[in-house]
Amino acid sequence: MIPYANFTYFVLLLYVAVPTVILGLFGRAVWRWALLVTTVMLLVQYQDVLRLRHHFLVRDIWLVAAFALWQWLIVRAFTGTGARAGWLFYGAIGLSLLPLALTKAIPLVSPKTQFGFLGISYVTFRALDVVFCLRDGVIASPGTVDLFMFLFFFPTISAGPIDRYRRFAPDWRKTRSRAEFLGDLDGAVHHFFRGLLYKFIVAALIEQHWLKAAAHSGSLSALFSYMYAYTFYLFFDFAGYSAFAIAISYLFGVHTPENFDRPFLARNIRDFWNRWHITLSFWFRDHVYMRFLLAAARGKWFKSMQTAAILGYFLAFGLMGLWHGIEPHYILYGLYMATLLSVFHIFSSWKKVHHYWREGPLWNALAIFITFNAVCFGMLIFSGRIGAPPIAEPPPGKVSTSSSSDL
Numbered sequence: 001m002i003p004y005a006n007f008t009y010f011v012l013l014l015y016v017a018v019p020t021v022i023l024g025l026f027g028r029a030v031w032r033w034a035l036l037v038t039t040v041m042l043l044v045q046y047q048d049v050l051r052l053r054h055h056f057l058v059r060d061i062w063l064v065a066a067f068a069l070w071q072w073l074i075v076r077a078f079t080g081t082g083a084r085a086g087w088l089f090y091g092a093i094g095l096s097l098l099p100l101a102l103t104k105a106i107p108l109v110s111p112k113t114q115f116g117f118l119g120i121s122y123v124t125f126r127a128l129d130v131v132f133c134l135r136d137g138v139i140a141s142p143g144t145v146d147l148f149m150f151l152f153f154f155p156t157i158s159a160g161p162i163d164r165y166r167r168f169a170p171d172w173r174k175t176r177s178r179a180e181f182l183g184d185l186d187g188a189v190h191h192f193f194r195g196l197l198y199k200f201i202v203a204a205l206i207e208q209h210w211l212k213a214a215a216h217s218g219s220l221s222a223l224f225s226y227m228y229a230y231t232f233y234l235f236f237d238f239a240g241y242s243a244f245a246i247a248i249s250y251l252f253g254v255h256t257p258e259n260f261d262r263p264f265l266a267r268n269i270r271d272f273w274n275r276w277h278i279t280l281s282f283w284f285r286d287h288v289y290m291r292f293l294l295a296a297a298r299g300k301w302f303k304s305m306q307t308a309a310i311l312g313y314f315l316a317f318g319l320m321g322l323w324h325g326i327e328p329h330y331i332l333y334g335l336y337m338a339t340l341l342s343v344f345h346i347f348s349s350w351k352k353v354h355h356y357w358r359e360g361p362l363w364n365a366l367a368i369f370i371t372f373n374a375v376c377f378g379m380l381i382f383s384g385r386i387g388a389p390p391i392a393e394p395p396p397g398k399v400s401t402s403s404s405s406d407l
Contacts, residue, residue: 001045002118003158004199004244012044013248020251024181031173034153034252035145041154050114060117064152067099067120071127072147075134079141083134092131100124104326119158121323123151125283130165132287139166146173155248159241161259162279171254184250191247199240206233218390227380234379235263238277263375267367269340272375280320289316309345314338329384336378 003009016037023029046060078092103116130147133139142150142165150168176184211233214226242259249256259278266272273281289312295301296308314335321334380386 001047003045003155004195004241016041017248017251021185024176024185024251025178027176027178027181029181029252030175031149034172034254035149037252038149038152038154042152042157045154045157046117050117052113052115063115063117067117067123068148068151070099071096071130071151072144074127075130075141075147078131078134083137083141085135089131089135093128096127096131097124104322108326122160122162123157125162125280126151126165128287129162129283133165139169142169153249153254155245155252155254156256159238159245160277160279161242161245161256162283163254163256167257168254172252174253176253181253184253184255187255188247188250191243191250195240195243195247197240198236198243203233203236203240206236212391215385215391222390223380223385226383226385227376230383230385231376231379235260235276264372265368266371266375267364268371269337269344269374272371273337273341276375284316284320288319289313292316306345306349310342313341313345317341324382327384329381329386333378333382336381340374340378 001009001012020029020033020037023033042064043061046064048060049057050060050063052058074092074095078088081088083089099116100120103120106113106115130139130142130150134141146169149172150163150165153163153168153172156163206229211226211229214222214229216222239260246256246258257279261275261278263272263276266275292312292315293305293308296312297305302308302311317334317338318331319334320337321331324330324333
């Protein structure tokens with residue numbers, strides 16, 4: 001079952017939301033209730049059957065349980081060795097990444113073999129966050145229940161937003177007063193109706209009346225139309241999903257961070273990544289890009305820190321592309337975004353000396369226009385539509401079976 005994908009899932013959420021509201025009004029929606037609901041929702045959501053081998057079928061929930069045990073063992077072992085830097089740290093990172101790597105690689109080696117579960121990419125990033133924070137000494141070793149809830153908190157398990165353990169742990173353990181719960185309920189309602197507007201109205205209209213029509217034509221103009229349609233569709237669909245996830249999180253007192261902040265008003269590509277899929281881009285910034293720059297500065301790897309910054313962009317966004325998938329268009333998308341950031345980094349340094357680029361409404365509008373179109377072309381790369389044949393129209397009287405997951 002895919003969270004927030006259809007109204008059937010929202011009917012299921014009623015069985016969660018109604019008692020949570022009642023308990024919250026009496027100040028009883030505490031961490032034990034969140035733990036119970038998350039466990040039940042996992043059991044409900046992960047009932048699909050995967051074919052690990054030709055005659056070996058297993059339910060998703062057992063892969064989730066195995067993943068949880070694996071990450072728990074890594075955290076315990078790493079903590080037990082003192083959570084120090086060096087080969088133990090890199091070993092813990094590699095082992096934490098192993099299930100995700102197998103999920104990406106096994107279908108290539110054995111196309112008929114299925115592996116992984118919905119949301120494993122996002123859960124892996126949370127697990128890595130714990131290892132990084134233990135290495136940095138900014139958190140104590142999480143308890144078993146705390147680690148389980150952080151990894152598998154059900155509102156955000158399938159596609160984020162990607163929370164941080166330091167921010168999450170105090171929220172879900174906090175006992176809220178009635179007034180605090182009402183404040184969270186107000187935030188949940190606002191996010192929920194934003195999600196309805198974005199995902200089931202705006203995104204659905206874009207898909208039905210613009211995106212599909214552009215995908216059915218093979219002309220160059222249709223490809224450009226598809227580029228803009230896909231960009232807007234992706235934003236409203238994913239921002240709508242994120243709003244739903246944040247809304248349900250608020251019911252349980254977890255203030256899951258925002259994932260989008262008016263990204264199409266960004267005036268440069270760096271500003272865009274501070275506004276688009278914020279929790280993912282900040283994760284890569286903090287745990288990959290900044291760590292690479294720090295290591296480069298300490299080790300004096302390069303004569304110029306500008307070289308380090310550019311290589312850092314290619315490292316971070318190359319990994320981001322691989323994280324989305326090992327298909328060529330995802331890797332190319334990551335390299336394209338790294339190139340844009342590198343060009344902007346060089347341009348920013350040049351602008352400090354040469355003051356040809358001015359400030360003002362017209363200059364800002366031009367910057368937004370250039371950034372928006374550069375981003376849209378990146379989304380076209382991400383979509384995999386470049387060079388792809390037109391999508392055939394369904395036969396008359398037959399409903400198309402395409403969904404947002406196919407786009």
